[in-house]
Amino acid sequence: MTVFAVLVFVVAYVLIASEKVHRVKVALVGAGLMLAVGVQDFEHAFHSEETGVDWEVIFLLLGMMIIVGILRETGVFEYIAISAVKRAGGRPFRVMVLLILITAVASAALDNVTTVLLVAPVTLLVCDRIGVNPVPFLLAEVFASNVGGTATLIGDPPNIIIAGRAGLSFNDFLVHLAPIVVVLLGALLLLCRVMFRRQFAYDPERAASVLELDEKEAISDSRLLIKSGAVLLAVLIGFVVSATTGTAPATVALLGAGVLVLISGLPPREYLADVEAPTLLFFVGLFIMVGGLIEVGAIEQLAEWATEATGGDLQVATFLLLGVSAVLSGIVDNIPYVATMAPLVQSLAETTGNPQNVLWWSLALGADLGGNATIIGASANVVMLGIAEKNGHRITFWQFAKYGLVVTAVTVLLCVPYLYLRYFAFA
Amino acid sequence: VIARELVTPCPSIGMDDDALAAVRSMADQRFPGIVVCDERGRPTRILPGTQVLRFVIPRYVQDDAALARVISGRASQHLVGQLEGKKVRDLLPKHAEIDLAVANPDDTLLELAAIMARLHSPIVAVVENDVLLGCVTLPRLLDALLAPESA
Numbered sequence: 242m243t244v245f246a247v248l249v250f251v252v253a254y255v256l257i258a259s260e261k262v263h264r265v266k267v268a269l270v271g272a273g274l275m276l277a278v279g280v281q282d283f284e285h286a287f288h289s290e291e292t293g294v295d296w297e298v299i300f301l302l303l304g305m306m307i308i309v310g311i312l313r314e315t316g317v318f319e320y321i322a323i324s325a326v327k328r329a330g331g332r333p334f335r336v337m338v339l340l341i342l343i344t345a346v347a348s349a350a351l352d353n354v355t356t357v358l359l360v361a362p363v364t365l366l367v368c369d370r371i372g373v374n375p376v377p378f379l380l381a382e383v384f385a386s387n388v389g390g391t392a393t394l395i396g397d398p399p400n401i402i403i404a405g406r407a408g409l410s411f412n413d414f415l416v417h418l419a420p421i422v423v424v425l426l427g428a429l430l431l432l433c434r435v436m437f438r439r440q441f442a443y444d445p446e447r448a449a450s451v452l453e454l455d456e457k458e459a460i461s462d463s464r465l466l467i468k469s470g471a472v473l474l475a476v477l478i479g480f481v482v483s484a485t486t487g488t489a490p491a492t493v494a495l496l497g498a499g500v501l502v503l504i505s506g507l508p509p510r511e512y513l514a515d516v517e518a519p520t521l522l523f524f525v526g527l528f529i530m531v532g533g534l535i536e537v538g539a540i541e542q543l544a545e546w547a548t549e550a551t552g553g554d555l556q557v558a559t560f561l562l563l564g565v566s567a568v569l570s571g572i573v574d575n576i577p578y579v580a581t582m583a584p585l586v587q588s589l590a591e592t593t594g595n596p597q598n599v600l601w602w603s604l605a606l607g608a609d610l611g612g613n614a615t616i617i618g619a620s621a622n623v624v625m626l627g628i629a630e631k632n633g634h635r636i637t638f639w640q641f642a643k644y645g646l647v648v649t650a651v652t653v654l655l656c657v658p659y660l661y662l663r664y665f666a667f668a
Numbered sequence: 669v670i671a672r673e674l675v676t677p678c679p680s681i682g683m684d685d686d687a688l689a690a691v692r693s694m695a696d697q698r699f700p701g702i703v704v705c706d707e708r709g710r711p712t713r714i715l716p717g718t719q720v721l722r723f724v725i726p727r728y729v730q731d732d733a734a735l736a737r738v739i740s741g742r743a744s745q746h747l748v749g750q751l752e753g754k755k756v757r758d759l760l761p762k763h764a765e766i767d768l769a770v771a772n773p774d775d776t777l778l779e780l781a782a783i784m785a786r787l788h789s790p791i792v793a794v795v796e797n798d799v800l801l802g803c804v805t806l807p808r809l810l811d812a813l814l815a816p817e818s819a
Contacts, residue, residue: 316737319732319734319735319738320734323738362729362732363735365726365728366728366729366738366739369726454738454739454740455740458738459734459737459738461733461734461737628728628731631727632726632728633727
């Protein structure tokens with residue numbers, strides 16, 4: 242049974258990483274096999290907190306998808322981005338700085354893929370106007386979305402999985418990850434200035450054409466904007482106070498989505514348009530497969546090996562986890578990686594101890610920031626590249642990696658002193 | 669009513685003809701598309717007007733309606749400027765997404781309508797012995813369908 246479960250998992254993982262077969266098909270077939278052979282039974286797969294589907298993750302994602310889907314219809318993101326670009330006077334580097342900051346902040350409040358879908362079209366328009374190559378801008382934004390998303394529980398899907406497994410609150414992520422993310426954003430801005438230094442040619446005439454854009458026209462429905470903006474704000478506040486009130490983030494998101502659906506008056510086909518059913522199904526399949534590995538004791542075995550490799554030393558485990566996560570998240574999508582590693586880290590923590598949840602922060606930082614290394618490191622990268630290609634700007638694997646590896650290396654290295662000083666030296 | 673009675677003469681436009689001139693001819697003659705012919709004058713592709721729009725309007729604007737609203741009218745007039753120096757072949761998708769909408773002169777009204785409906789083409793080339801006689805446009809077809817005698 243153990244051999245079978247590991248075999249199914251490894252084959253599924255290779256297929257997901259290679260992208261030869263759509264990942265939803267792989268996850269569902271893999272989950273089906275685990276259930277059919279009896280590695281997982283129905284009860285455990287769908288009702289166990291330890292080895293089953295994490296419904297909190299699924300419903301948190303569903304609620305946020307509905308809220309964001311309605312909000313994006315209002316054109317508010319285009320309004321904010323164009324206003325900022327006009328403030329920058331159409332000067333390329335200033336434009337990049339503002340777009341990076343907007344992307345990072347939006348990524349912390351929304352998921353990365355949505356943020357990229359929102360920011361990329363505006364970027365292409367602005368770059369067309371000011372006469373610069375949009376590729377550096379698109380790359381900078383995708384890096385910013387992965388860095389910014391690291392700051393919060395809802396910012397990046399790996400964080401949602403970690404929160405579900407470790408029982409961490411929205412505020413835990415804010416307190417422990419947001420400070421380093423601010424530092425990393427500063428570093429990203431400097432890196433972009435250096436890496437893309439030849440791409441900031443300023444043409445006053447072209448820059449002036451940006452000022453002709455009328456951002457107010459982007460707002461399609463101001464009443465809906467007020468309603469959806471108020472609900473999003475209430476949901477974010479709900480996340481912050483959820484630890485105090487004992488309300489699960491998924492409950493807050495679902496409640497917000499329900500209220501917005503009710504007051505928006507939109508028909509189902511509109512408010513469900515941005516619900517990515519394939520993503521939710523992928524998560525379900527993945528949870529069942531990983532649960533199968535836990536059932537047969539494979540994760541426990543891996544944790545034992547990991548403990549031996551680290552000698553049971555928390556400090557070694559922390560930095561090894563950070564490095565390995567960064568490297569592996571560049572090779573495979575960070576969602577399946579974290580789904581697999583989360584139970585392993587849980588077991589490892591029982592041996593090494595886990596003061597202030599340092600192992601979870603190490604996993605989150607490694608996996609989220611490692612997603613910047615290559616095109617396949619994070620879903621947002623793939624989406625951004627697709628948009629660039631559709632608009633006639635092909636970005637190759639190595640072109641992305643040339644910049645992505647530098648950003649990953651610098652940001653992950655900056656996490657080392659942060660983790661050491663905060664959780665070991667001054668703990 | 670048969671195709672021969674509805675046919676409107678249309679210029680034989682080649683793949684390497686000037687794109688701007690071809691689009692201007694489409695606009696001047698109120699054609700919803702143009703028939704593109706090979707060097708022997710045989711129709712090879714249909715270029716619908718909507719394909720011209722797909723070419724001149726940036727993809728990001730097509731994907732994000734809010735961006736279409738923020739661009740001023742003056743700027744949108746410059747979009748057609750992108751056709752300068754382009755050939756008709758540049759406007760066509762690399763691979764024909766749909767079959768060539770072509771009919772015989774004695775095809776009936778219903779046959780013409782079926783071709784347009786099946787191929788989503790607002791224009792059908794009418795060909796006799798490999799020679800382009802002209803084309804039937806969607807407005808002309810609808811006129812004929814709505815005429816009292818065809819009711």
